[in-house]
Amino acid sequence: MHFLINFAAFQIGWFSAVLGAANGMPWLGPLTFAGVLAIHLRIASRPDLEVGLVIASGVIGFYFDSLLVAQGWVSYPSGLVSDSFAPYWIVTMWMLFATTLNVSMRWLRDNRALAALFGAVGGPLSYLAGAKLGGIVFVDQVAALVALAIGWAVAMPLLMALSKRLDGVAAPRAVREESR
Numbered sequence: 001m002h003f004l005i006n007f008a009a010f011q012i013g014w015f016s017a018v019l020g021a022a023n024g025m026p027w028l029g030p031l032t033f034a035g036v037l038a039i040h041l042r043i044a045s046r047p048d049l050e051v052g053l054v055i056a057s058g059v060i061g062f063y064f065d066s067l068l069v070a071q072g073w074v075s076y077p078s079g080l081v082s083d084s085f086a087p088y089w090i091v092t093m094w095m096l097f098a099t100t101l102n103v104s105m106r107w108l109r110d111n112r113a114l115a116a117l118f119g120a121v122g123g124p125l126s127y128l129a130g131a132k133l134g135g136i137v138f139v140d141q142v143a144a145l146v147a148l149a150i151g152w153a154v155a156m157p158l159l160m161a162l163s164k165r166l167d168g169v170a171a172p173r174a175v176r177e178e179s180r
Helices: 002-022 028-043 047-070 088-101 112-132 141-165 173-178
Strands: none
Touching (some): 028 047, 047 141, 088 141
16 A cells, blocks of 8 residues: 555656646745655654665765756756855655655566666656746757666665665664664
8 A cells, every 4th residue: 555655656746846837836845845755754664774875875866966957957946056056956855756766666676677767768758748838958968868767776776775774664673663
């Protein structure tokens, strides 16, 4: 059941963030993320570990998407604090994605090659979908898609390794009992 809730919550958060940004409401994604995170942490056996994973993913996303912006490959219609950095709503999407790593994306954890392939294909497709909905603009689409494929091919195995170290969903029984 947690798998289905996690998957559905991610979809709701993703669409809220992209459509909110596309329609001048960049705060909608982070607001939805806050609700998703609250539910996720309530279900987690070690919320502290999951918070660490969410923060680490946000930091990775901030730097990665800021690089895309700084290179002039993408731009965002709303939510920018600075023209040099990724908008806050896209960073919260990385954090939202982190809530799936130990639940609905768990199946990728032990296969780095598959995680890299999933990232190389799924990352750019997600951004393309975001562009179709108006949340992102490809200034240089070819360069952006190449960078996204390479970046996500590296990011997915890294995120999966982090999720293994910071697994607050299926923490060992002794750790769960100790935290009570």
